[in-house]
Amino acid sequence: MSGTLSALFPWAFLVPLAPTLAFVIIGLFGRRMQRLEWGGWVAVGGAFVAMVLGVLIAVGEMLSPGTYSDRSVAWLTLPGNGTGAFPHGFSLVMGTLVDPLSAIMLIVVTVVGFLVMLFSIGYMHRDQGLPRYYAELSLFLASMLGLVLADNLLQFFLFWELVGVCSYFLIGFYYAKPSAASAAKEAFLVTRIGDVLFLLGIFIYFDLFATAGPGAGWAASGFLFVSHGAPFLAGVPVSNATLFTVAGLMMLGGAAGKSAQFPLDVWLPDAMEGPTTVSALIHAATMVAAGVYLLAVVSVFIGFTATDQLLIVAIGGFTTFWAASMALVHRDIKRVIAYSTVSQLGYMVLAVGAGFTMVGLYHLFTHAFFKALLFLAAGAVIHAVETQDLFKMGGLRKSMRITSIGFLIGALSLSGIPPFAGFFSKDDVLGSVYQAAQSHPAYWPFLILAYATVFMTAYYIFRAWFLAFSGDHPRDPTLPHAHEAPWTMTVPIVILSGLAIVAGLLAFVPQFGGLFRAGAGFLPTPGVPPTYTTTSLLLSGLSVGLGLTGILTAYVLWGNGRVFTLAESSAVQPIRRLLLERYYVKAGVDWFGLRVVYTVSRFLAFVDEYIIDGTVHGFERMFSELSTRARRVQSGVVLDYAAYVVVGLAIFLVFLYLVVPAFPALGGG
Amino acid sequence: MTDLPLAAFLGLSAVLLGIGIFGILTRRNFILLLIAIEVAMNAAILNFVVFGAYWGGTPGYGLEGPSIAVVLVGLAATEVAVGLAIVLALNRLRGSINVAEATVLKL
Amino acid sequence: MILDLLAFLVLAVTAVVTALAALLVRELVHTIVWVALFFVSLAGFYFLVSAPFLGVLQLGVYAGAVTILLLFGVMVTRKRIFAREAATGLGPAPVALALLIVVVLATAASTIPSSTTQVHGYSVDALSAALFGTYGAWLLLLGLVMLPALAGAIYLVREGRE
Numbered sequence: 052m053s054g055t056l057s058a059l060f061p062w063a064f065l066v067p068l069a070p071t072l073a074f075v076i077i078g079l080f081g082r083r084m085q086r087l088e089w090g091g092w093v094a095v096g097g098a099f100v101a102m103v104l105g106v107l108i109a110v111g112e113m114l115s116p117g118t119y120s121d122r123s124v125a126w127l128t129l130p131g132n133g134t135g136a137f138p139h140g141f142s143l144v145m146g147t148l149v150d151p152l153s154a155i156m157l158i159v160v161t162v163v164g165f166l167v168m169l170f171s172i173g174y175m176h177r178d179q180g181l182p183r184y185y186a187e188l189s190l191f192l193a194s195m196l197g198l199v200l201a202d203n204l205l206q207f208f209l210f211w212e213l214v215g216v217c218s219y220f221l222i223g224f225y226y227a228k229p230s231a232a233s234a235a236k237e238a239f240l241v242t243r244i245g246d247v248l249f250l251l252g253i254f255i256y257f258d259l260f261a262t263a264g265p266g267a268g269w270a271a272s273g274f275l276f277v278s279h280g281a282p283f284l285a286g287v288p289v290s291n292a293t294l295f296t297v298a299g300l301m302m303l304g305g306a307a308g309k310s311a312q313f314p315l316d317v318w319l320p321d322a323m324e325g326p327t328t329v330s331a332l333i334h335a336a337t338m339v340a341a342g343v344y345l346l347a348v349v350s351v352f353i354g355f356t357a358t359d360q361l362l363i364v365a366i367g368g369f370t371t372f373w374a375a376s377m378a379l380v381h382r383d384i385k386r387v388i389a390y391s392t393v394s395q396l397g398y399m400v401l402a403v404g405a406g407f408t409m410v411g412l413y414h415l416f417t418h419a420f421f422k423a424l425l426f427l428a429a430g431a432v433i434h435a436v437e438t439q440d441l442f443k444m445g446g447l448r449k450s451m452r453i454t455s456i457g458f459l460i461g462a463l464s465l466s467g468i469p470p471f472a473g474f475f476s477k478d479d480v481l482g483s484v485y486q487a488a489q490s491h492p493a494y495w496p497f498l499i500l501a502y503a504t505v506f507m508t509a510y511y512i513f514r515a516w517f518l519a520f521s522g523d524h525p526r527d528p529t530l531p532h533a534h535e536a537p538w539t540m541t542v543p544i545v546i547l548s549g550l551a552i553v554a555g556l557l558a559f560v561p562q563f564g565g566l567f568r569a570g571a572g573f574l575p576t577p578g579v580p581p582t583y584t585t586t587s588l589l590l591s592g593l594s595v596g597l598g599l600t601g602i603l604t605a606y607v608l609w610g611n612g613r614v615f616t617l618a619e620s621s622a623v624q625p626i627r628r629l630l631l632e633r634y635y636v637k638a639g640v641d642w643f644g645l646r647v648v649y650t651v652s653r654f655l656a657f658v659d660e661y662i663i664d665g666t667v668h669g670f671e672r673m674f675s676e677l678s679t680r681a682r683r684v685q686s687g688v689v690l691d692y693a694a695y696v697v698v699g700l701a702i703f704l705v706f707l708y709l710v711v712p713a714f715p716a717l718g719g720g
Numbered sequence: 721m722t723d724l725p726l727a728a729f730l731g732l733s734a735v736l737l738g739i740g741i742f743g744i745l746t747r748r749n750f751i752l753l754l755i756a757i758e759v760a761m762n763a764a765i766l767n768f769v770v771f772g773a774y775w776g777g778t779p780g781y782g783l784e785g786p787s788i789a790v791v792l793v794g795l796a797a798t799e800v801a802v803g804l805a806i807v808l809a810l811n812r813l814r815g816s817i818n819v820a821e822a823t824v825l826k827l
Numbered sequence: 828m829i830l831d832l833l834a835f836l837v838l839a840v841t842a843v844v845t846a847l848a849a850l851l852v853r854e855l856v857h858t859i860v861w862v863a864l865f866f867v868s869l870a871g872f873y874f875l876v877s878a879p880f881l882g883v884l885q886l887g888v889y890a891g892a893v894t895i896l897l898l899f900g901v902m903v904t905r906k907r908i909f910a911r912e913a914a915t916g917l918g919p920a921p922v923a924l925a926l927l928i929v930v931v932l933a934t935a936a937s938t939i940p941s942s943t944t945q946v947h948g949y950s951v952d953a954l955s956a957a958l959f960g961t962y963g964a965w966l967l968l969l970g971l972v973m974l975p976a977l978a979g980a981i982y983l984v985r986e987g988r989e
Contacts, residue, residue: 734936735933736843738926738928742850746850746921749855751897751900751901752855752858754897754900758889762866766869766872773946774947783957783958786881786954787962790884793884794888794973796888797889798972798976800896801977802976802977802980806983808984809983809984
């Protein structure tokens with residue numbers, strides 16, 4: 052059985068290929084596929100093939116753990132000659148890598164991707180431009196799968212950029228809407244900051260590896276992923292340790308851009324301008340997961356220094372709190388969930404930074420399902436009531452039973468209530484950071500922030516649930532009468548509900564849990580699930596207690612159609628305003644962009660237009676003038692041409708008989 | 721078997737070429753132009769004939785000179801034939817054989 | 828020796844004078860006469876340097892055929908030929924250019940070592956053997972050039988062409 056499945060590993064490239072094929076087919080023929088929901092079913096098919104293959108490969112990896120790497124496509128090979136900057140030479144390859152990390156990601160991306168595709172059929176039914184939507188969504192999925200299976204950082208970066216550009220297209224799907232167009236640009240530009248840092252990091256690693264790398268083995272084996280963790284770190288000369296730290300920070304920057312960590316978090320809430328399905332895909336499986344996955348990959352294969360780790364912990368820990376606080380007050384259901392994503396990503400980064408890579412991935416795994424569930428449920432609600440304003444909703448529990456239960460399961464999971472998936476992973480994150488904090492006291496403040504966030508998380512998500520689903524009737528009577536969504540939408544919700552319940556428990560299955568445990572060559576990771584001690588049970592109790600308190604608070608303030616009027620009162624108004632304005636970060640970014648960047652750009656535009664272009668145009672004008680004059684040579688009069696011939700003859704003769712003998716160097720004599 | 725200096729013939733040939741060139745540059749009558757070209761061409765043929773006479777058939781040298789001269793004579797005759805055909809065509813088209821007016825080559 | 832020199836001088840003067848006269852006289856028919864004399868004087872040179880075959884060729888082709896062709900051209904276009912256009916607007920430049928070329932070539936010619944200046948005769952047999960043997964390809968090429976050239980000439984003078 053296991054042998055059969057691991058025979059699939061060389062075929063892993065088919066996983067991203069299936070949605071790519073769907074992209075091509077829909078891109079070419081989507082307009083004629085009216086019966087196939089404008090290519091929607093082709094996209095679903097592509098995602099389905101990817102899912103079946105991806106899950107089979109992941110199961111194969113569970114049954115026969117190890118690292119399978121295929122580096123067959125070396126598209127640039129430069130042999131080294133023992134000296135110079137790259138004594139061992141290098142080769143850049145495209146390949147696939149199947150290991151526990153990519154297996155986990157394969158499950159997440161393909162399953163969530165497939166369900167989102169299926170959900171789209173019902174959700175997007177009324178929209179225009181569906182071939183474009185399905186083509187882009189397929190490409191988005193394909194890029195993410197390519198990224199997951201990437202064998203080296205350069206390939207990783209290529210797909211990373213593809214993911215970025217697809218997210219740009221999809222967030223700006225309603226491009227006629229100015230806010231959507233600007234959100235798309237914002238997402239693209241902000242993540243671009245991270246991309247540049249990432250690329251710089253790759254350069255630094257490349258330099259370190261190629262010059263200090265372990266000889267021929269390195270030269271033959273591709274760009275990165277040659278050493279597993281500590282051995283490489285130990286091999287770096289001390290003089291390069293600083294550079295190594297900087298490279299780690301660059302990776303953190305890249306991950307912060309993609310995974311919306313402070314201070315590059317502004318784009319993610321605005322990315323809600325895209326269709327809700329896209330938000331679900333971005334938030335759960337594809338885009339934001341890429342950043343965390345990058346950190347995980349780097350920490351496993353290359354390693355971070357202690358300085359890097361502290362900064363990662365700080366960024367992650369602070370982001371959890373920062374984003375959750377903003378989620379407390381927003382009225383837009385998608386925005387609340389968006390902030391919760393940023394906050395949860397903070398947890399993952401926190402865990403990876405604390406050295407517990409697999410714990411972070413574990414949270415990524417469970418989070419993908421319950422966050423996709425929350426988004427799809429929210430999408431179903433929006434589809435039904437055609438508004439995103441929580442304060443207009445209410446009482447939807449009765450008319451949308453499946454959706455309300457799905458959202459509830461997702462909310463419970465997010466709040467970390469056992470036995471839902473979020474409990475296990477969040478508990479692991481907190482427990483592992485606690486463990487790390489024993490030896491790194493600097494982690495303590497961020498652990499406390501993370502614990503405070505548990506309460507806030509439970510509060511804001513249940514505030515949303517109570518506002519939308521509890522009570523007797525919608526607060527805004529003009530809302531259309533809600534009805535349950537079609538099967539293409541409820542089925543994914545039901546499946547994801549199931550997954551949101553069992554995803555955490557899955558880690559207790561030995562084979563599956565093995566993915567998260569130390570594999571051969573991986574950094575030593577404490578057991579997931581953790582070994583239960585008195586301390587860990589107390590900590591679990593603390594987090595569950597905080598979660599329950601949050602839920603209770605939400606119920607007291609917002610339950611049964613209540614509206615917490617104090618929130619509107621003047622006493623907390625400044626704080627509320629601060630949170631609604633997102634700590635004025637966005638305003639600050641806008642100011643910076645308008646004033647500083649715009650001024651600098653205008654200066655650069657001046658330089659470009661008048662100095663650089665001026666030079667170019669000057670040459671152009673010079674040649675234009677010269678050729679206008681030279682043109683007159685072509686008079687069409689035969690005598691003129693005869694004269695040119697004679698002049699040429701004269702010049703030739705003078706050169707041959709007078710100039711050449713005078714200068715022996717020309718060959719005369 | 722004359723033993724006149726070779727340079728004398730070459731100098732004469734240079735002078736004839738100069739006359740031909742002068743004619744090519746100054747004459748506007750197409751027939752005169754043709755004649756000027758023939759003068760220049762004959763100067764060249766003279767060169768070949770003289771070189772051939774001085775070296776042709778001596779050890780190490782073939783008869784390229786006179787052979788080329790024969791070919792050139794044929795070529796020059798052909799050229800005159802084509803040139804006169806052009807003269808006739810031009811005369812019919814333009815009513816003039818002034819070379820300066822033959823500007824149909826111009827775009 | 829003296830006779831040779833005398834013959835050379837006479838022929839040289841004749842050639843230069845007839846060439847200049849052909850280009851400078853006002854009557855185009857006179858031009859044909861002068862150019863015929865020019866061709867004949869060149870044939871004289873060829874006899875002088877012991878190349879009688881080429882001399883005969885020169886007389887036949889140039890002094891005979893080409894002169895007749897030119898005369899024919901003059902006659903066909905005669906209506907307008909007597910009004911000679913003024914030379915050119917180029918001023919002294921053509922003369923200067925021609926002189927420059929003459930001076931340069933003459934300078935080059937004077938550098939030829941005099942020790943090699945001895946005419947060797949060659950038989951017509953040898954020339955014809957060379958022409959149809961070693962250099963047969965040249966004759967073929969000449970034929971290939973002449974055929975389309977004459978076809979083109981016929982095409983150009985064809986009546987009723989538009």
